[in-house]
Amino acid sequence: MSSHKVVQAMYTDDDVLMDAVKTVKEAHYHIEEVFTPFPVHGLDKLMGLAPTRLAICAFLYGLVGLSVATVMMNFIMIEDWPQNIGGKPSFSYLENMPSFVPIMFELTVFFAAHLMVITFYMRSKLWPFKKAENPDVRTTDDHFLMEVSAGDNVDAVKALLEGTGAVEINVTEKH
Structure with a gap:
């Protein structure tokens, strides 16, 4: 090396x-x-770092959560175990969708938040028991500490x- x-x-x-x-x-x-001991606003632009694409990941993870919620509720409440709750029969997903909105929202946020944490740790290479750099x-x-690559021009x-x-x-x- x-x-x-x-x-x-x-x-x-x-x-x-x-x-x-x-x-x-x-x-x-x-x-x-x-x-730095705290975020310094504008430092990333000044250093010429590319903008992060984590927001795109968050959106995609939210879509995964929404899809899981939709498939899960359709299977559980419509196909596998339909119930007549309060006189509201479960014949189709669309008829009951207003009552499923809170579950859809919660699973969208759940998936986006948890998968974002995992993505951040993997992208930052923060593994358990990793030695501090x-x-x-x-x-x-x-x-504040700045490391500059010197090559042969140390002086x-x-x-x-x-x-x-x-x-x-x-x-x-x-x-």
Whole structure:
């Protein structure tokens, strides 16, 4: 497995971090990752990250839930065990659909929510007992860390990051 040098710059303010990301992107260096203790609005666009497609997944998962609810209620209440409840005979699904709307809604939300959590964990590669990848524990409290791929230009990247207001700069090997 090959390794390469990464320069890690630590910041104490999110506005300084945003300016530093702009500076690094303008200098055409590749930002490996940015670790923040809270979401920084606009950082994803500034880094040039593609928009997420999780909303499309949520819609599709909701459709799966709606389909399961429809098939389940039709089978249970119409075909397998029809009952005359309160003088309302169960001859067809469409005649009884208004009473099925709450179940359809609940299963749509249930499927979308649960499958979205599973999709998020799989997409983020968050498996049970996975070792944390956070390079500095201070980024979970009040610091921001930007990792910039240095290649052979370690000194140039360090000089660039020193001018961006970084409070600490480290060079590490990343595998």
